[in-house]
Amino acid sequence: MTTRSAELAAKLRLYRSHGITRDPDQLSTPSPGGWYYEQQVLGFNYRLTDIQAALGSSQLRRLPLFIDLRQQLAARYDALLTRLPVQPLHQRDGRSSGYHLYVVQVADRDRVFAQLREAGIGVNVHYMPIPAQPYYRGLGHDPTDYPGAQSYYRQAISLPLFPTLSQADQNKVIQALEHALCA
The missing domain is CATH 3.90.1150.10 (Aspartate Aminotransferase, domain 1)
Structure with missing residues (x-):
């Protein structure tokens, strides 16, 4: 992440994974077990693949x-x-x-x-x-x-x-x- 704002970083982490969290501190109801998650906002899959990350890293050097x-x-x-x-x-x-x-x-x-x-x-x-x-x-x-x-x-x-x-x-x-x- 490239922000100094803890609040913004938390929102970005939520949006990058379809709006889904397993963090007990963010859940709206107590977790019934380790399998539990909640989709709290409409997010998307903004995570890079390993190949995209490797390509990005090589391009940054150039x-x-x-x-x-x-x-x-x-x-x-x-x-x-x-x-x-x-x-x-x-x-x-x-x-x-x-x-x-x-x-x-x-x-x-x-x-x-x-x-x-x-x-x-x-x-x-x-x-x-x-x-x-x-x-x-x-x-x-x-x-x-x-x-x-x-x-x-x-x-x-x-x-x-x-x-x-x-x-x-x-x-x-x-x-x-x-x-x-x-x-």
Whole structure:
């Protein structure tokens, strides 16, 4: 667990195992025997298998390399995009990003997105504002109450960025983006 909150850790342990507990201190009724358990909340099976844990552990050792490669590619995008009418997301001074995504804002995002996809470029849109998701609208959230999020969403497009992205492939992304923006 990665929390300092004992209360949150207990809730997470409960949810990770289908909401089931055998802990006598958490049972709603006294246990009639060692076999007894209670499902107290609707949880799921969030436990990792040994194989998933081994894979995760090996990937964590490679994480610094992955982040370094992503940062190099992002810096290259920054340099190559200065001549295009796009606005990369601003990174605050003194901060560092692992660049899970490389997002730019463009005018006419839907047209640019379609042209890039047609050119075989794996762009995407990240992320639809949470208040616009049906679940949250159902809770009474109105997306128009979040004009900044809506403005971002209308213009955001994520360019391909992954540790094995070659400079040649990155050049293809830039060329296709330039063509889409100037069309």
